[in-house]
Amino acid sequence: MGNQVARVGNMSYRKMESATGNGNHGANVTASTAADVVSKSEPDDHTQFFPIDSLAKILSHLTYQEVHVNGITKSVFEKYLFPTHPELSEKLFTYFHHNAHATTAYISTTAFKQQSEKFLSVLNDQAILENYVKIYSDLKNTGNVTPESLRALLTSCFELAMENNNTSSCPPSQQILNAVVISCFHGKTSLSTSYVSNWIGQHCPRLVYGLQRYIVHVLTTAYRNGKTLLSKEQPQSSVDIKKVRALPVLEKSDQEFLQVDLLPISYVWLLSCALPQCYFKTKDAPKDITHALIAKRTGTICPKHWTLLYNSGEHGTGANRFLHHVLGYRGPTLLIIRAANVERNAECPTYCVCSAVEWRESHLYWGDEDSIGIQLIPSYKIMEKGPKVLYLNTNIRGYPHGLRFGSDPRSPLISIDESFHFVTIAGAPYSIASLEVWGCGDTKLREKQLEIKKWQVKEAEKQRVVKLSASDWLDHPDRYLLELAGRTSYNESNN
Structure with missing residues (x-):
């Protein structure tokens, strides 16, 4: 998950490692001898993480200058490391303070180094996810997770991923965050950290990827700025959003992505935390260096290459319209289904059918292991995932017509x-408010689909003009119809 930290030791420590690793080819160094070498050459509180050691010294020096305390306070931790994310700073410092069993309001320098090393040394994805659930849990009292704490974790992840985009103009953001909280808690007021972390790992496993990369980046590189650390760090400079935005863009359109009638950016972010990697892989190299650096630092995973293939509001409603714009695209796609709600101002049930393979018409179910059905609104959950869950048939007689999702043919989801x-949906009928299909492949796949469509149009034009010989026209049914209509010229020519 990008948890790569440079470990720097002194020469004696490296010599001790090489001696123990040589085995029969070198001098055998016992554990006691190695311990003596390390103890003589290094202080007791020396850390193997050079960045953490330097960072702790700078923070301790700044704390003593400001409040005359031998340690690190929460205010200094926030001011010099996370000035733009105060809530994240408070949660992380409280987590370090709690695990260090500190009896004072501040944390000692040695304890800070120990907790930072322990935090950075976790490499298992599920363990990292559980750590962040604990960070946002009620550590001081029950240690459980409440709906408010889970919403705070979701908000931090979303705001960090969308750091360079205007999230205030995306009203559905709170709607989708509430859908996740509702689905996880099911009306309960408190859940254990293990349950919440397992639920997140099942339904949106990459939720904390960006958060982890950001914190690792801060803890391991902040010391490079010297005594100022990151206190003077400002939010990313404003850049042309059309060039740098890390989200899907409409093909040949200047419309902004943050429209109510199209897929909102908050939905895209949540899908990027849940879908397999095949929906984000692209062979297109990033052309903007600024975007590449921002994505590397913050762990932004919202895709930029998604392309709108079909929109029922723009392209028309019907099976033929859907097939015309979707068939022939040989890449992963997302079908967004919005069902109309009879109640005014009520949330429209929204679902996403994800196909990792090309759409095709068949009387058989198809799809691979990365095919997924996701409920987005009113509650968020992965409905089903697996092969042979997709069905599309509009012209084969003797088999059901329409589009279906679900492994059970007798009761599709x-x-x-x-x-x-x-x-x-699950047996409940709805009218369709809108349908959208987004292509998740690179631009070459879209270009190939457009080339196929151009060829089909040319072939259709050729079929419209039919050249008939005189002998063929004598027996042609159109000639008989013209004679019935009173075209005497044909009758006279026969006579």
Whole structure:
């Protein structure tokens, strides 16, 4: 997860490692001898992480200058390391303070180094996720997770991932965050950290990737700025959002992505935390260096290459419209289904059908292990994942017509009728408010699809003009129809 930290030791420590690793080829160094070598050449509180050692010394010096305390306070920790993320700073410092069993309001320099090393040494994804759930849990009292604490964790991850985009103009952001909280707690007021971390690992496993990369980046590189650390660090300078935005863009359109009638950026962020890697892989190299550096530092994983293939509001509603714009795209796609709600101002049930392979018409179920059905609104959850869960048929007789999702043919989870006007979700019928299909492949896949469509149009134009010989025209049915209509010229020519 990007937890790469340079470990720097002195020459004696390296010599001790090489001596113990040589075995029969070198002098055998016992554990007691190695301990003596390290103890004589290094102080007791020396850390193997040179960045952490330097950072702790600078923070301790700044704390003594400001409040005359031999240690590190919360205010200094926030001011010099996380000036733009105060809530994250408070949660992380409280986590270090609690694990160090400190009896004072501040934390000692040695304890800070120990806790930082321990935090950075965790490499297992599930263990890292559980750490962040604990950081945002109620450490001082029950140690459990409340809906408010989970919402705070989600908000921190979302704001950090969208650090360089205007999230205030995305009203559905709170809606999608509430959907995650509702789905996780099911009306309960408190849950254990293990349950919440397991639930997140199942439904949105990459939720804390960006948060982890950001904290690792701060702890391991802040010392390079000297005594000022990151206190003067300002938010990223404003850049042209059309060039740098890390999110899907509409093909050949100047419309902003943050529209109510299209896929909101908050939905994209949550999907990027849940979908397999095949939906984000692209062979297109990043052309903007600034965007590449920002993504590397913050761990931004929202895709930039997604392309809108079909929008029912723009391209029309119906099976033929859907097939015309979707078939032929040989890459992963997302089908966003918004069901109309009979109640005014009520949330429209929103679902996402994810296909990792090309769409095709067949009387058989198809799809691979990365095919997923996700409920986004009103509550968020992964409905089903696995092979042979997709079905699309509009012209094969003797088999059901329409689009379906679900491994059980007798009771599909999602079923769209052959007119593409109505959808049945878990047995409940709805009218379709809108359908969207986003292509998740690179630009070459989209170009190939457009080339195929151009070829189909040319072939259709050729079929419109049919050259008939005189002998063929004598027996042609159109000639008989013209004679019935009273075209005497044909009758006279026969006579």
